[in-house]
Amino acid sequence: MIRVLVADDHPLYRRGLVGVLTEEDGVEVVGEAADGDAALLLAAELRPDVVLMDLHMPGVNGVEATRRLAPDCRVLVLTMFDDDESVLAATRAGARGYLVKGASGERIVSAVRAVAAGDAVFGADVAGRVLGVLAADRRGARAGRPFPALTDREREVLDLIATGRSNGEIARRLHLSDKTIRNHVSAIFAKLQVADRSQAIVRAREAGLGLDS
Known part of the structure; x- marks a missing residue:
């Protein structure tokens, strides 16, 4: 059984996500958090296998919450932001996957299972941009910037x-x-x-x- 904690400050979206996950065999939603502080507390208490994490939440933001949870807990980011800065910040913080809201329920469930199994999951467009930004990052480092x-x-x-x-x-x-x-x-x-x-x-x-x- 994959134990999942859902962290998102939009109640309607969070409830919909919980509904999708609870319909799946082998997946159990063990908790819900409406902000980063609650996500950290519940993760410490419930020890989920995967945390579905929004990035922009009240209190501790999703990037900082991810940094504190990783690598002990596998974090799958699910957010409406797909800009390079957000993707790179989440990746550097230790996120094992990054999906943009609008992904189908089937895609989200598949990503949860993959992350729980130890795989890294990024949408094709997100993965390409992460590689591009990391390449620029390395070039900047070599240039001494x-x-x-x-x-x-x-x-x-x-x-x-x-x-x-x-x-x-x-x-x-x-x-x-x-x-x-x-x-x-x-x-x-x-x-x-x-x-x-x-x-x-x-x-x-x-x-x-x-x-x-």
């Missing part, structure tokens, strides 16, 4: 973080919205695998960023 996983904009934001500027100050300097900066900061934390701003500043300064303050 710090934090090659970051986009140019994220590196610019990190450089400003390292100078001690707040999100509001960075937003005004780059002529971007506060929400956009918050999203960039969350992506940076996930890619650097740091928990807070102070850790990000330490990593950035060690790499030579933020020295124009």
